[in-house]
Amino acid sequence: MGGNIYYLSNAIGVDSNDSLFLRSxxxxxxxxxxxxxxxxxxxxxxxATIGLNYKFDNVNTNLTVTKxxxxxxxxxxxxxxxxFTPHTGAILSNDTSNTLAIINVKRRSRS
Known part of the structure; x- marks a missing residue:
């Protein structure tokens, strides 16, 4: 496993109340x-906001606390x-960005 990558963001501007703001x-x-x-x-x-997320094998979880x-x-x-298929029952996946397909392949019997 390689090193972590940290993403930092900072902004200074004027909000809708014409008040100077700082975000980091x-x-x-x-x-x-x-x-x-x-x-x-x-x-x-x-x-102030802190957030945690964890990618389990079958589900993604998120927790956010804002004060x-x-x-x-x-x-x-x-x-x-x-x-869900009749043969497998329920199949859970944490992937929500790809298309899944189910293909039923029947074997031909040899005569």
Whole structure:
């Protein structure tokens, strides 16, 4: 496994209340675990967010905690794909970006 790559972002600007803002954040991953943190500050508001996601074999999970002027928000989610056939039953996948196809191949009997 190679080294981690960290993504950093920074922004300075003016928000809709004509208030100067500063935003900064980073994200990275280690194997199947991803993580990020972001902070934002202006004269009219402040917020901080941390997030974790994990890619299990059959499902992707996410957890985000945000603290801002309105309080603390905790969000969790899970996503993936489910495929069902009479022969296999339910097949779960964490891949949601590709198209899956089921092909039924019947063998011809030799006479």
């Amino acid at each position: 954040g980073f994200s990275s991953s280690y194997g199947k675990l991803g993580y990020n943190a972001n902070v934002s500050h202006s004269n009219s508001s402040e917020s 801002n002027d309105n309080g603390t928000q905790i969000l969790g989610s899970a996503n993936g794909g489910i495929l």
